[in-house]
Amino acid sequence: MSLAAGLQGFTQAGLAGFNSVLHQMVDNGKLANVVSLVSHHGQIVNRDAYGVLDISAVPTVPAQTDSIFRIASMTKPITGAAMMILWEEGKWKLDDPVAKHIPEFKDLQVMTTGTPSTVAQGTPMTMDQLMSHTAGFGRSGEYTNANITLRDGDLQAMIDVLAQHPLYYQPGKEWRYGPSVDIQGYLVEKLSHQSLDVFFRERLFTPLRMPDTGFWVPPADAARVSRIHTYDANRTLIPAGARNTVVTSKPTFLAGGGGLMSTVTDYWRFAQMILNGGELDGVRILQPETVKLMHTDVLEPGVEVTLYSPDTKGLGFGLDFAILEDPGLAKTNQGVGSFYWGGAFGTWFWIDPVNELIVIGFIQNLDGTTPDGAPDVREASAKAIYAALEGNKTTSRL
Template sequence: MKLLQERLTPLLKGWVEKGPAGCACIVVRNGQLMYQESFGYADLEKKTKLEPDTIYRIYSMTKVVTCAAALMLYEKGLFLLNDPLEEYLPEFKNPQVYRFNDFGVRSTSPASASIRIKDLFTMTSGLTYGGDNLETERLTRIMMEDAFTKDIRALSKALATIPLAFDPGTHWKYGTSHDVLAALIEVLSGESFGDFLKKQIFEPLGMNDTSFRISEDKRDRLCKMYNRSEDGVLIPNVSMDAPYQPGCNHESGGSGLLSTISDYSRFAQALAKGGDLDGVRILSRKTVQLMATNHLGPQQLNDYNWPQQKGYGYGLGVRVMMNPADGGINGSPGEFGWAGLAGSWVLIDPQEQLSVVYMQQMLPSLEPYIHPRLRAVIYGSIE
């Protein structure tokens, strides 16, 4: 514990000097709090310091919660991973795919197979995020411009009208698959996605500050977002908070949650301990193992080639450590987790019963620099 303090504290302090306005980290192993510190500011202009109850936009760390929630319904026998998605969300029946001939001429034709529910978990559905490189991305970008005005069921139906980027199950592409998974949760549970998460995960685990919207009584605890210029100047970003306002119907399964470092640590601890924390079971040990198993084949692994994920495969909504030597990583095979757009990050290691949650609010996040160094220091400091 002392070694962790000696190594991690100067690292985090150094980042605040050059990067985010503030950052926080919590490390728990075998149920024991090993490290919890925060440095810098939640609001640089007001000199408001980060606190344990500071609320952060966790963006894609929402995906881990969404996938865990869907697996709770899997454990109840409400679906199987290889089931065609159209059996539950009929809007995805007979999907179309964009194709190109040898001369680069684009056309659409029926997909070679249905989207399986597993394809949503593993980002192999052919759904994408918005962008400009592919026609699927372009149409998704246009559709997502007002996504925060749609509930998750309406979003799913809108996404189903866009031809896929590839035949389901053939490639890996980061995208809106987990938003559609949230729509599946609504259909299977008969509840809104937010209500399901609140009743089945947040309330049982005592995650009282985790939600899709920021209430007035908690607004002063929301960490400010900053854009970082190339020369390190931090500029407040107030343009991305529409989805969090009271009255917004959008509950994104891919990126919508707000949380505190303490709340998310309880969720991470539960998974690190095989799905159970303080007598509250959200998943079985065997289902957590399935979640943290690589599900990608060779072509899909080749698609999943982000530099900071070298040595990792991809499981049911999470990166999964496969090859420590390939990634130059001193961690455990089977370690899993994910990161958020603004730099939040979770590491879950059932073998060591270790969980790490890191929070910051900065764009770009400097994720490829920060997260591997956090991992190296933490694993290098435990017995």
């Protein structure tokens, strides 16, 4: 664990308590490892690693603060930032029809439950809807259940497949978590005339000094990557088998919706740039007004972020960030106004602009964000960190 000089509003005992909450999940056999980082007022006050990268390895290898994790859907805010770089350059507008930039999507029909089975779009899907999961595309599971594969080829192949199927609902009228950010990755390539990995590297990772973030790792770094774990029928932690292939060369499908690997420090540099209003260490990536737009709710009245269940309340959604509008309704300890996302293997982060706080945590469990997949690390970490924060401007809710 490393601490910044001066604890920036935390006590050493409070941060030790935060670490202890996460360590206990490893000691109880619920997690193989957990790596976390906390910053306050722009300074890292806590960086911690606990557990091992692979419980089946002999000898075991301890997790380190520079261990590499598959961040899955925590890729999405990075893709959103890439899109907004191009927005600032005038390459697209929020109210542009998506079909202006992806002609294959022109005149896509919308499913109905009656006769006829499809109808025309009431209004064309727009770019801001694409960036807020309200453009009409289905949930990822809906495509899987219909035997529609979207990531078997390259990004153009995904567009070609989607162009052959109707939308699941009228644009703007529902929130469904599906392929929208993979589509944004395609748009970054098309609008910039660069492959997504190159755009990310040149416009984000290199200027922000994020050397360990990418769609693949060099073979020499494969040993730094955490293994994914799951549970057997007795809820005993075990490696997740074939899911543990480490990508060491450029993949065919560059998933803007979930393909990156990273370290907690790299991801903190991205998150701190966002909290700073688009700038870090003298390097400006985005303008403050652009960043503010990203965490401003854009959903139509009555549209709710139904992430885990239809009764999810208290959340808004901006441009590739969820926004905590009412912690009580959302049943969370995170601070009001926080914006965030997570990854399928249990990685999590949030940015609290009221308290100038960033919390990032990495684990690697199958179904890491579902109730039966892993402990609720996000909520446990939120309760512990706000309890440790002196002068907390928002109070714990649970």
